[in-house]
Amino acid sequence: MAGQPLIALPGRHRRRLPPATRAAVVSLLWLAVVVIAPRVTPPPDVRAAALFVHLISMLIGFGAVLFVDWSGILFLAGRRSFGDVLRTAEGALTPTWIGFTGLLGSGLLLSPQVTHLTTIKLLAVLVVGLNGIYAGTLATRLSRFRGYRPPTPLLIQAGLATALSQLAWWTAVIIGYLNSQFL
Secondary structure (H helix, E strand, O other), rough: OOOOOOOOOOOOOOOOOOOHHHHHHHHHHHHHHHHHHHHHHOOOHHHHHHHHHHHHHHHHHHHHHHHHHHHHHHHHOOOOOOHHHHHHHHHHEEEEEHHHHHHHHHHOOOOOOOOHHHHHHHHHHHHHHHHHHHHHHHHHHHHHHOOOOOOOOHHHHHHHHHHHHHHHHHHHHHEEEEEHHHO
């Protein structure tokens, strides 16, 4: 009605699951893909669509991770504030998990041949998910230092989580590429 003040209603606040519960969910979803995917033989057009979704999911998830990591490098070089890094990480959270979830979902329809390389790739994907949960808990702790530089031990933990993330993502990407070329 005209003349009445607008009332701002508080937004829905989602309660996050504890990290152990999130890790269990990621592990169970990953295990379902590992068990089911080799037993599924989709028609070629469905497999082609799943491969497209897989590649797009990789682009979205890994692209978001790379962008956050680049922001962290700029912070270490003195070219961005720590608040900038936190805002970048917060903004990348949803695309990162959309990409990861898309990888798992599309992976169900890719009928991977189980080889040593595929096993390493699958383990790398699990590490990406579990490390992502750990990185999220670190981000929560780091957000308390939005206005100034966090303690060095916390930055070291964030750096190690970042290095592990990069190692796992690149392992999955390279093995995925090798599998597509030689299997």
